[in-house]
Amino acid sequence: MRAIVSDRYGSLDVLQLKDIERPRPGPGEVAVRVRAAGVDPSIWHLTSGQPYLIRLLGFGLRRPRRLVPGLDLAGTIEEIGPGVTDLRPGDEVFGTADGSFAEYAIAKASRVVAKPANLAFDQAAAVPVSACTALKGLLSVQSGQRLLVIGAGGGVGSYAVQLAKARQAHVTGVCSTAKTDLVKMLGADEIVDYKRNPSPAATMSSWTPPATDRFPNCANTSRPRAHWSSSAAKAAASSSAASPAPCAPPCSRHS
Structure with a gap:
């Protein structure tokens, strides 16, 4: 073959x-x-x-x-x-x-x-790896919760936005300028363009707990997404908010 x-x-x-x-x-x-x-x-x-x-x-x-x-x-x-x-x-x-x-x-x-x-x-x-990675990070998301999805326009992030909306959560997606239309189409309630706002410190203050319940990090470590990832991790560490790892084991029918 x-x-x-x-x-x-x-x-x-x-x-x-x-x-x-x-x-x-x-x-x-x-x-x-x-x-x-x-x-x-x-x-x-x-x-x-x-x-x-x-x-x-x-x-x-x-x-x-x-x-x-x-x-x-x-x-x-x-x-x-x-x-x-x-x-x-x-x-x-x-x-x-x-x-x-x-x-x-x-x-x-x-x-x-x-x-x-x-x-x-x-x-x-x-679908398999990216969608199941997102699903495993969002299994406990409940209706009405607020999520800040970092890397919302990527492989895992695009599934995270859709899965969170299917669970009736409020989703804010962080993505680049080129992905804003996609993330909006996927159902995000709010969108933040990290290229136009590379310094998240001021913006993050309005999403920190209790305003935001979870900070799924679906981005890699390249700048400026790394700044958003770091800020979200600090916010999550200061509360009970969850920040799923950016990757997870491949899915199986038993997952």
Whole structure:
């Protein structure tokens, strides 16, 4: 089968299209014919090996431990392994699998679910990691609570805004100028453009507890978003407000 492979750390130039042996599912696993695969910042981190700490966390010290990158996917079940009873060849699914940048990928049966009929494969492949990260950070959000979502226009943040609104929370989204229309369309009640207001100290004072219940931080550490992240973290630390980590384990049907 054809796959994108990376046998050393470096820029995106180290990624190569090669023919490799097709993997077979083991017990509790399924082989998915990949129709679409998602891309997020973790792909760059695992390709470049930076920050270097990730190499010490089991992803490979000198070279990537996993030859084929990719995690999010959507496709059809090609083959099932022993013990899999609730999925069948031909089922359309989406979820996560190690090595999704290939024609076929092996996934644990518990980490893929039926793809909704109203979602295209490429749309479904953009959901698993980002949406489940947002969901895990907002599980306890209740109707009427006020949230300040930092990085509201990003992968995780855009889901956080929608999920919070679905729970009838009041959402203020922090994003760049280019994302303000998107964040408004997603349902944010208020929007703050961090490019026009790079110093959050004065603005944050109107959102600190008890005015704001939660400060979900969905941004990376680049400036000026880092200033907003820092201010929100300080506000959350001074109260019972929650500030979910910017990343979480990939979702499964048991999450």
